[in-house]
Amino acid sequence: MAGLDVVWANGEKARYLWFWLRDHALDPDSYDLRSSQRELYTAGVDPAIRALAARRRADGRAVEIDWPDGPQGVTYDAGFLWRFRAPAPAALTSDRREPWSRLTIAEAATELPYAKAMADDAGLRRFLETIETWGFAVLTGTPPKLDLVAELARKIGYVRETIFGGLWEFEANEAQADSAYTPKSLRPHTDATYSNDAPGLQILLCVEYRAEGGDSVLVDGLEIGRRLAAEQPADYATLGRIAVPGRYMGDGVYLMAERPVFRHDRNGRILQISFNNYDRAPFLLPEAEMAAFYRAITAFDRLANAPDMQWQRGLRPGDLLIFDNWRLLHGRTAFVGSRRMAGCYLNHEDFESRLRVLRGKS
């Protein structure tokens, strides 16, 4: 297919197919700048379309193209053409993520004062980039009130409603069906493997603490993936292939979803980790696959429960923990006494969106 050949100042060459250029035209009939939406009916464009003329603008900052089906002098910015000089799938996974274990984490980097994070856009950006890098952050000196959770959630996106409600505040309560509400220890897991869109971030604010134990435990699923890929590649492949069903039954609800433990993007990078041994639904695979699956989740879960993989901290009133439920596994040590926590979930996409906006990306 013919196209526009461009030679960049550094000698790099790129070819832009005519059809692709027509599809990306920004003239008012083809594109609505206000809504950033394509107006062009792409399926109506002649598959063999070619430009009538293409000119490099005198300042070298753009190319102007005349099209046979209407728009003349359509501007293609050099920055835009540079960005697409070679195929690259839209990166939905961040390059800033740093896999960590208890032994390698720069713990001080994960903590910041609440007042600083909330002061302005720069503070909020630093806070969100901390979560992006490490998968979590701890805000200290947070006023221990439920309202503050909502306020923080609204700075990022909005409170995610679930079967457990939106904003919540609880103490250990044996009457509730879910294991999260008991004082027993909780092994590392991700939440809502039974949901097609598992919550992206979880906020946990310690409001009251008159107890012993109940430390929060975090494990980096990316680090588990890194180690498995290096040391037990067959198990890593199994966990990227087999869709595992998750299930929630109770309180008049019956939810199910399934996906592999490691979900990858088009570049083969881990996009989401889903692991919850409590909520795994009964399922049966052919014998060899079933055996491979049990071998692989055993390797995964042993790493998740290895002390040198686990960050552990007792949250006290004013400590707010926020973590990426698509990346980290979380758990809790057993406790006695009373411990009041407030929190909520946020969607992963809203967190990503806020970061893009704060960085001013187009």
Ligand SMILES: [Fe+2]
């Ligand atoms: Fe949980």
